[in-house]
Amino acid sequence: MDQAVFLFDILLPALMQGLVITLQLIACSAPFGLALGIAVAVGRQYGHPAISWLCKTFVFLIKGTPLLLLLFILYFGLPSVGITLTAFAASVLGFILCNGAYNAEYVRGALISIKDGQMIAAQALGMTRWQAIRSVILPQALRRAIPGLSNEFIYLIKYSSLAYMITVIELSGAGKLVATKYFTYTESCAVVGIVYLVLVSITTVAVNLLESRVAVPGTTRAATAAQL
Amino acid sequence: MDVLPVLIEWLPYLLSGIASTLGLVLAALGLGVLLGLPMALGQVYGARPVRWAIGIYVWFFRGLPILVLLFLFWFGIFPAIGLGDLSAFVVGAVVLGLRGAAYQSQIFRGAIQSVGEGQMIAARSLGMSRSTAIRTVILPQAMRIALPGWSNEYPNILTDSAVCYAIGVVELLTITSRMVTQTHITMPIYLATAGIFIILNYGGLKLLHRLEAKIAIPGFGTGAM
Numbered sequence: 001m002d003q004a005v006f007l008f009d010i011l012l013p014a015l016m017q018g019l020v021i022t023l024q025l026i027a028c029s030a031p032f033g034l035a036l037g038i039a040v041a042v043g044r045q046y047g048h049p050a051i052s053w054l055c056k057t058f059v060f061l062i063k064g065t066p067l068l069l070l071l072f073i074l075y076f077g078l079p080s081v082g083i084t085l086t087a088f089a090a091s092v093l094g095f096i097l098c099n100g101a102y103n104a105e106y107v108r109g110a111l112i113s114i115k116d117g118q119m120i121a122a123q124a125l126g127m128t129r130w131q132a133i134r135s136v137i138l139p140q141a142l143r144r145a146i147p148g149l150s151n152e153f154i155y156l157i158k159y160s161s162l163a164y165m166i167t168v169i170e171l172s173g174a175g176k177l178v179a180t181k182y183f184t185y186t187e188s189c190a191v192v193g194i195v196y197l198v199l200v201s202i203t204t205v206a207v208n209l210l211e212s213r214v215a216v217p218g219t220t221r222a223a224t225a226a227q228l
Numbered sequence: 229m230d231v232l233p234v235l236i237e238w239l240p241y242l243l244s245g246i247a248s249t250l251g252l253v254l255a256a257l258g259l260g261v262l263l264g265l266p267m268a269l270g271q272v273y274g275a276r277p278v279r280w281a282i283g284i285y286v287w288f289f290r291g292l293p294i295l296v297l298l299f300l301f302w303f304g305i306f307p308a309i310g311l312g313d314l315s316a317f318v319v320g321a322v323v324l325g326l327r328g329a330a331y332q333s334q335i336f337r338g339a340i341q342s343v344g345e346g347q348m349i350a351a352r353s354l355g356m357s358r359s360t361a362i363r364t365v366i367l368p369q370a371m372r373i374a375l376p377g378w379s380n381e382y383p384n385i386l387t388d389s390a391v392c393y394a395i396g397v398v399e400l401l402t403i404t405s406r407m408v409t410q411t412h413i414t415m416p417i418y419l420a421t422a423g424i425f426i427i428l429n430y431g432g433l434k435l436l437h438r439l440e441a442k443i444a445i446p447g448f449g450t451g452a453m
Contacts, residue, residue: 060430061426065426066386066388067390069418072401073422076408077415078415079414158291160293185300193288
């Protein structure tokens with residue numbers, strides 16, 4: 001078969017469909033993963049000892065388990081206890097848990113890096129603990145956490161490919177199916193790889209822009225670098 | 229059916245799966261150091277084309293999902309260059325290793341660059357050649373600085389090794405799915421495997437931290453990272 005025909009009429013349309021699913025997976029997981037990460041980090045750092053322990057255990061367990069196994073548990077395991085999720089929902093849930101656990105570590109690192117005096121000063125001004133966390137600590141900490149969080153976001157893009165292992169036909173799954181049908185493994189995987197490289201490279205540029213955009217003048221990247 | 233007798237019955241297979249998983253991880257870590265360290269040196273001290281080539285390599289292997297890399301090498305590249313007879317285990321280990329080298333080279337590079345420039349200048353002024361200075365002055369310090377970051381590669385590679393399931397490497401996760409298919413016990417077996425992974429993960433990290441403490445030079449510390 002003609003290479004160009006294969007590329008433009010078969011491979012690329014299939015990959016387009018897969019790419020849409022990949023982007024849906026990411027779009028459904030990333031915001032909740034970020035929220036979960038922030039919640040777990042704040043819970044661990046400022047919560048009641050029981051909550052703090054719970055958050056710590058959550059991170060410990062999720063970071064210790066391979067994501068693929070987590071997806072298997074959610075998709076193949078949960079039905080045995082009466083919870084049946086679609087493959088897409090199981091993937092998204094798995095990505096949220098995994099992304100959240102790793103994000104929590106970065107946010108926690110950033111929370112720790114904010115000096116105690118900030119909390120004391122905020123409370124001395126009459127803020128409650130919660131107000132101080134929300135309007136004094138977190139705005140500073142989250143800016144410092146951006147490099148780590150964006151790293152995790154890039155990991156999320158790449159690990160979204162694991163959804164294929166529980167039957168979600170996303171980008172790499174679409175590539176694999178075409179490869180198997182037409183026996184074009186090298187070409188198909190290479191094109192899939194290029195799409196991922198483009199996604200990751202665009203994201204890298206975008207998060208760098210975001211970081212400089214939200215930077216507070218005077219609190220430069222040097223502070224962030226020192227903390228890493 | 230109770231899960232414990234099943235686990236005991238399958239114990240030999242589970243153990244072989246654990247051995248296979250650890251084999252993947254050790255091979256990948258070893259290959260990662262073997263390739264990653266020269267790459268880091270090349271990126272810091274090499275000529276421009278060398279730095280450029282290593283940069284591309286790192287960008288490629290860090291930008292692709294492990295699943296796509298495994299498919300690419302297992303179905304595509306290795307058969308195309310006449311290495312189609314390699315076992316899935318070898319391919320899995322090599323791909324994890326090539327990818328590990330990309331990540332580890334950046335850890336080593338950061339460590340080498342964090343050794344003060346004065347060290348090299350001082351070593352050169354004492355009459356050492358560039359390579360002697362790198363070998364006897366820069367690297368002994370850099371490797372110690374790199375170790376905490378490098379230790380963190382272990383859990384990453386361990387959890388990624390499970391993806392080798394996709395190309396049919398008979399590692400822990402593959403054994404687990406076989407157990408699930410044959411016994412129809414799902415949740416308890418998955419959770420048991422998760423437990424094994426968690427133990428391997430933190431057990432290994434503990435060993436690595438012990439190594440860090442052992443080779444630390446008193447008074448010369450970056451502290452625990």
